[in-house]
Amino acid sequence: MSFETLDQPKSMFDTEFDYEEIIEIPDDFLQVRLGEMENKEIFTGKPQITGSIQTREFEIEDEFDADGNPKTRKVHQLRMVVTNKEEEQYLDININLKSDDLKVTNIRKGSVLFDLISSIHELENRGSMKGKNIIKTANLKQYIDFINGLELIGIQNVERKGTYHFNSFYVVQVNNKKLKAE
Numbered sequence: 001m002s003f004e005t006l007d008q009p010k011s012m013f014d015t016e017f018d019y020e021e022i023i024e025i026p027d028d029f030l031q032v033r034l035g036e037m038e039n040k041e042i043f044t045g046k047p048q049i050t051g052s053i054q055t056r057e058f059e060i061e062d063e064f065d066a067d068g069n070p071k072t073r074k075v076h077q078l079r080m081v082v083t084n085k086e087e088e089q090y091l092d093i094n095i096n097l098k099s100d101d102l103k104v105t106n107i108r109k110g111s112v113l114f115d116l117i118s119s120i121h122e123l124e125n126r127g128s129m130k131g132k133n134i135i136k137t138a139n140l141k142q143y144i145d146f147i148n149g150l151e152l153i154g155i156q157n158v159e160r161k162g163t164y165h166f167n168s169f170y171v172v173q174v175n176n177k178k179l180k181a182e
Contacts, residue, residue, distance in 0.1 A: 053078060
């Protein structure tokens, strides 16, 4: 088979293509991660969040199956980047999801996704999350569109200590609307 005899759009190559959304970040900007920030420190800038879920598989350290092969785990994530042009820095956040679907269910308090969604609701209507610890359903596409339409977002780092130690965040500012940082 040659290029001349190839009927379009079929290819002579057995290749599968996909699209992954890329967030543009200036090369000379300094990357900041939540774990590098002080507890309750706030980072502000222009937000971008991927509209597509990235799935990757990794080996679990020191865990093996019955045959001695390393156990693996799939992780589904959205990537959020907040770029501060004045400071020439960007905050890079991975938001873990249970599946590769933008319609999420049963998101429990204590997760990064719960903190993101609930803090946006608190900014919209202070006190709306009082006494709530589960998000039964949410369409992440709406939150992605909202975040990508913002000119400015303020992200407050939150250290979580317990069985697992990790960093999460609250949205404390969208454009000119601020929530008092605690």
